[in-house]
Amino acid sequence: xxxxxxxxxxxxxxxxxxxxxxxxxxxxxxxxxxxxxxxxxxxxxxxxxxxxxxxxxxxxxxxxxxxxxxxxxxxxxxxxxxxxxxxxxxxxxxxxxxxxxxxxxxxxxxxx
Amino acid sequence: xxxxxxxxxxxxxxxxxxxxxxxxxxxxxxxxxxxxxxxxxxxxxxxxxxxxxxxxxxxxxxxxxxxxxxxxxxxxxxxxxxxxxxxxxxxxxxxxxxxxxxxxxxxxxxx
Numbered sequence: 254x255x256x257x258x259x260x261x262x263x264x265x266x267x268x269x270x271x272x273x274x275x276x277x278x279x280x281x282x283x284x285x286x287x288x289x290x291x292x293x294x295x296x297x298x299x300x301x302x303x304x305x306x307x308x309x310x311x312x313x314x315x316x317x318x319x320x321x322x323x324x325x326x327x328x329x330x331x332x333x334x335x336x337x338x339x340x341x342x343x344x345x346x347x348x349x350x351x352x353x354x355x356x357x358x359x360x361x362x363x364x365x
Numbered sequence: 366x367x368x369x370x371x372x373x374x375x376x377x378x379x380x381x382x383x384x385x386x387x388x389x390x391x392x393x394x395x396x397x398x399x400x401x402x403x404x405x406x407x408x409x410x411x412x413x414x415x416x417x418x419x420x421x422x423x424x425x426x427x428x429x430x431x432x433x434x435x436x437x438x439x440x441x442x443x444x445x446x447x448x449x450x451x452x453x454x455x456x457x458x459x460x461x462x463x464x465x466x467x468x469x470x471x472x473x474x475x476x
Contacts, residue, residue, distance in 0.1 A: 257408075284462055296409070296452065296466040308461055344408050348462055352397060356408035 257357035259345050265363045271333040274360045276345030277326055282355075284348035287320055287330050290359070291341045299343075302328065335364045368392050371453050371467035378474050381442050386470045388453030389435040397456040398436050399464060400429050402449045409452055443474045 258277040266272055278285045286301040300310040305322045313320070317336070322328040332339055342361050346354040372387045390398070397416050401409035413422045415431040422429050426447065428439040438451055450471045454464035 286463065295468040296454075298463045298465070301461065301463055303461070309463060346408075352414060352456075352462065353411050354399075354462075354464060355411060356401075358408050 257345055257347055257355055259343075259357035259360050261360060262358060263361045263363075265365065266335055267365055268336055269334045270364075271331065272335045272339075272362060272364075274330040274343050274345075274362070276328045276330070276357060278328070278345070278347030279349065279355060280326070282347035282349040283325075284354075285322060285328050286346040286348070286354060287328070288344045288346065288356075289341045290344060296344070299330070332362075335362075337364045340364050369453060369455055369465055369467035371451075371470050373470060374468070375471045376473070378440075378443055378472070380444055380474055380476050383439070383441045383443070385440070386438040386451055386453075386472070387435060388438070388467055390453075390455045391434075392455050392457050392465070394458045395455060396458050398431055399454040399456065400427075400436070400438055401452040401454065403452055403469070404449050412451075440472070443472075445474045445476055448472055448474045 260275045283304050287299040288296050290296045299312045300320045302322045320330045340363050342359045344356050344359045346356045348354045368391050370389050397414050399414050400412040403409045413429040418433045420431050426441050430437045450469040452469045454466040
């Protein structure tokens with residue numbers, strides 16, 4: 254299995270622009286999580302899905318952030334408009350039946 | 366107040382010098398406690414899950430243990446390739462399967 258796939262690996266954008274991050278979970282996993290990692294706050298949960306349905310989005314910082322999972326093999330995290338404080342590494346993780354979350358390589362976002 | 370606290374923040378060991386990393390938690394219930402390893406520029410890599418006090422799991426030079434309030438990751442005779450950040454996370458019964466992470470311990474093992 255290829256593991257969790259994320260794209261792009263790096264994104265540099267200007268303040269105010271829309272950013273879309275993409276994730277392909279491990280095949281057969283029914284949970285998908287989006288996390289954000291910064292030096293100050295560590296790794297924080299943003300939102301997670303079960304069978305493509307959002308379960309808990311309480312970690313989404315504000316309305317500028319939105320996430321979708323149109324099918325079992327694809328999810329997006331969108332930031333519109335982006336701000337410099339959104340600069341971080343964004344990780345996607347998926348979980349199967351063994352209660353083990355497997356993380357993707359992350360997307361490093363820089364907003365200037 | 367952080368619910369998951371890891372100590373020390375950073376640790377430097379000589380190759381072969383055994384030590385332990387600590388993860389203390391203050392959540393009201395525990396569904397599971399997880400250990401991950403993270404190398405620079407990469408995503409966290411799953412190591413262990415512990416579910417009940419007294420449980421232990423081992424993998425190569427690593428052994429994880431769990432009590433009612435903390436977990437230890439013991440590193441026996443570490444090698445330079447064990448250098449990484451080690452993350453601890455808790456999973457609570459009322460938070461689905463989401464993980465609440467500590468800030469990690471950065472381990473450097475020198476030859």
